[in-house]
Amino acid sequence: EEADHANIGFVVTALKPQGLRLAVEAYRIDRRHGIAEIDPQYLLDNESLFPGLVERLAPSAGEAALGVPGRIALVNSTYQNLARTVIEGIDAELSYDLTLAAVRYQFRADVAWTTRYEETSQPGQPAVELNGTYARPRWRGQLAAQAQWRQWTFGVDYDHVAAYADSTRVHEVESDRRLGAFLAYQWRDPAVSLRLGVQNLTERAPPFADNVQGYVSSLSDPRGRIVSVSLRTRW
DSSP states (O other), X not given: OEEEEEXXXXXXXXXXXXXXXXXXXXXXXXXXXXXXEOOHHHHXXXXXXXXXXXXXOOOOHHHHHHTOXXXXXXXXXXXXXXXXXXXXXXXXXXXXXXXXXXXXEEXXXXXXXXXXXXXXXXXXXXXXXXXXXXXXXXXXXXXXXXXXXTXXXXXXXXXXXXXXXXXXXXXXXXXXXXXXXXXXXXETTTTEEEEEEEEXXXXXXXXXXXXXXXXXXXXXXXXXXXXXXXXXXXX
């Protein structure tokens, strides 16, 4: 594999109001001869892009009359060098810190937006735009907020993964949304902190995808509500 990576960005910190910060970065990744195992269903859906990887029996008289190919004998989904993948996108972060009535508030928003996900399956084949297809959402983001008063800290966070096409392209994998929260207390002497956290507060199931697991493991978590208690100290 070979790859080139370029990025450019900027950070702006406002004088008024103080505590406001914006960071934006644009990137481009150009990967050539990338090693990958192609999904068998994707091979069948795009058979013309992968000559020789799907072998079929000779069509029967009925199949020939209908103009359909013969039955599948073999799908070769072994690892191979894909010709080229070009990914472009923008990452942005907006944060704001302020203090009101002895309470410190912190707000943050992060967005990762993919503007291009182009792949050439084999040398000489046309490039295919995959942005928004299976396991390639166009964007994802997170919102987080917390308030700190004396030794107490309370926070919430919200994660969002945009919807994208399913592997069979028959339906759409719905967006995945997760909500979490925590409450912490910090003793100063000795330095001990007690934290109660909840992940997947609404106990939302991962969006259904047409694969063996029933969801996309790289983007979604099948676990329900998780409550944790931690006690930490340092000396």
